[in-house]
Amino acid sequence: MQEWIIIASADKNWGIGFNNRLLARIPEDMKYVSGKTTGKVIVMGRKTLESFPEGKPLPNRTNVVLTTNTGYTVEGAVVVHSIGQLMDELKDYRGEVYVFGGESIYRQLLPFCKRAYITRFNKEYQADSFLPCLDDIEGWELVKKGEWQKSIKGIEYRFDEYYRSM
Structure with a gap:
């Protein structure tokens, strides 16, 4: 069985990026995300992949890029061009699928x-x-509200978990 999960970092206004960059990069979040997604499938858009260091897929994960650019290819990732094609590509996968932005x-x-x-x-x-x-x-509920912590970069952050009941 597949379980689809959003993973993201967001500010107070649910902002996630500016000029195709994360709003903040803190090592604590990078470690958290790596711990959740290593060995799993991650699905992202082309611009998200291109924002990674050297525009390369993340190691030790199955990277899937969803883009409308039909000529787009990238070594080390599966490229799909529609939700239908994405679902077909993952139809035999059993496990967590992380939506990466x-x-x-x-x-x-x-x-x-x-x-x-x-x-x-x-x-x-x-x-x-x-x-x-x-x-x-409607249907989404904050089920675990983390404690505010201070990053080694001086940024206050917390880890929250949401579940959808519907």
């Missing part, structure tokens, strides 16, 4: 997700891409 991918795949791991930053950043506010979507 960006904004368009989160919006398209949110209906398939039952869980969300959100690293929240206790700050408002300038953002031009956003995650839908799960607090305002």
Whole structure:
């Protein structure tokens, strides 16, 4: 059985990025995300992949890129061009599928997700891409609200978990 899960970092306004970059990169979040996603499938958009160091897929994961650019290819990742093609590609996979962003991918795949791991930053950043506010979507519930911690970079953050009951 597959379980679709959103994984993201967001500021107080659910901002997730600016100019195709994360709003904040803290080592604690990178370790958290790595711990959740290593050995699993991650699904992202082309721009999200291109924002990674050297634009390369993350190691020790099955990287799937969903893009409308039919000429797009990248070594080390599976490229699909529609939700239907994505579902067909993963039809035999049993396990967790992490939705990795960006904004368009989160919006398209949110209906398939039952869980969300959100690293929240206790700050408002300038953002031009956003995650839908799960607090305002019927059926989504904050089931684990983390304690505020201070990153070694001085940024306040916490790890929250949401579940969708519907």
